[in-house]
Amino acid sequence: MAKATKKQALGRGLSALLNDPSNDIKSAQDTGADKVIGNIVELDLDFIEVNPFQPRTNFSEESLRELASSIKELGIIQPITVRKLGLNKYQLVSGERRFRASKYLNLETIPAYVRIANDQESLEMALVENIQRQDLDPIEIALSYQRLIEEINLTQEQMSERVGKKRSTITNYLRLLKLDPIIQTGMRDGFISMGHGRALITIEDQTIQLDIYEKILSKKLSVRETENLVRNHNTPNNSSSLSSTKEENDAVPKYIKKGINAFSEYFGHKIDVKVSKNGKGKITIPFHSEEDFNRIKKLVEGAK
Known part of the structure; x- marks a missing residue:
């Protein structure tokens, strides 16, 4: 005492x-x-x-x-x-x-x-200290690595020494930032794991990334099932299905293309829009759990 x-x-x-x-x-x-x-x-x-x-x-x-x-x-x-x-x-x-x-x-x-x-020392201390924490999500870690590179001017090799991580580990985190922002949000909210994200990175077309992301959520696919699905999409036999997805996307009116990303980013999901020839349409907002539904509900109530 x-x-x-x-x-x-x-x-x-x-x-x-x-x-x-x-x-x-x-x-x-x-x-x-x-x-x-x-x-x-x-x-x-x-x-x-x-x-x-x-x-x-x-x-x-x-x-x-x-x-x-x-x-x-x-x-x-x-x-x-x-x-x-x-x-x-x-x-x-x-x-x-x-x-x-x-x-x-x-x-x-x-x-x-x-x-x-x-300022620079403070930024570096904050970033390195946070990277060492166990409760950060993969995107927060990736953004910390990115800031160390861009704002502190550290190379991946120098970063590896500072944070005690393998260079390959740092590279894998940084690659997650190439995913569509909606998928990054899903990873931050715990809807998918880093393993799911790493599988999706191999697909460059973000429209297809989002299509597979929705399948992961709706069918509750494991990482291995996701890897198989991505592998099938990347094979030449699936070129027709990929092109059909692009054709459907191209058929959407321009004014919707401009606005749909704002909807998707706001609700944290890919929003489905269907438009008939007479110009009328329907917007579908998906949710994947009671928690997700309540999250969307709060967004709507907060916008009133």
């Missing part, structure tokens, strides 16, 4: 040091910086802003409530990491779920490691 009290007192003392206007630490060379870096500091939640470089965009409300319940019972076991921007101003580097859960509980402070980092 005495050790815990000492640790908390240390945190409060460092917080006072950070909040002193006459000793505002802005770099690792400033006076007192060595006392802050590597130690846990109790920071006011109102002094912390979220990280604009955060690669994770999907935060489950249910999982946040569960985490909040755990924090309420046990406290925050692992401190968050922040970087100092100025006096009483910090930015998250990692730990946004813990930060959000603490805000949900209306806590005043949170234990944090304070780092001195520029």
Whole structure:
């Protein structure tokens, strides 16, 4: 018990040091910086802003409530990491779920490691830290790899060393970004696995990708069944069926072609549109489970 009290007192003392206007630490060379870096500091939640470089965009409300319940019972076991921007101003580097859960509980402070980092270092730390997490979906990981390449200018070889992953593993994740955005959304929502996505990548035509994606969902195809279906589509014997799909797509009026993608992206599924010769038509919105139906229902209610 005495050790815990000492640790908390240390945190409060460092917080006072950070909040002193006459000793505002802005770099690792400033006076007192060595006392802050590597130690846990109790920071006011109102002094912390979220990280604009955060690669994770999907935060489950249910999982946040569960985490909040755990924090309420046990406290925050692992401190968050922040970087100092100025006096009483910090930015998250990692730990946004813990930060959000603490805000949900209306806590005043949170234990944090304070780092001195520029934008590029902060981005790299956030991306690498998130890639190591077990609960990221494949698309979030792929987007993190892409940002490391484009914004940090890392090669796949350098990235392999930073994150401890094989280069082939990184390549497989990056290839997922070639899938149609609707399929990427399906993977993020857990409707299909990374194995399904890797099978679909071998088909370049995104219209055909979506056709097979709908079959995977409606027939609940396994990865192996999906691979067989894709293999059949890629054989010369199926060239006629592929061309017929394209012919049907070409028969759709231009004004529908322009608008259908917006519908599909909004509802997260390929929307089926049938048009008769007199110009009248029908729009079909598919769903694949009760959860999926309720998700679409919320979208419609929110648009009212």
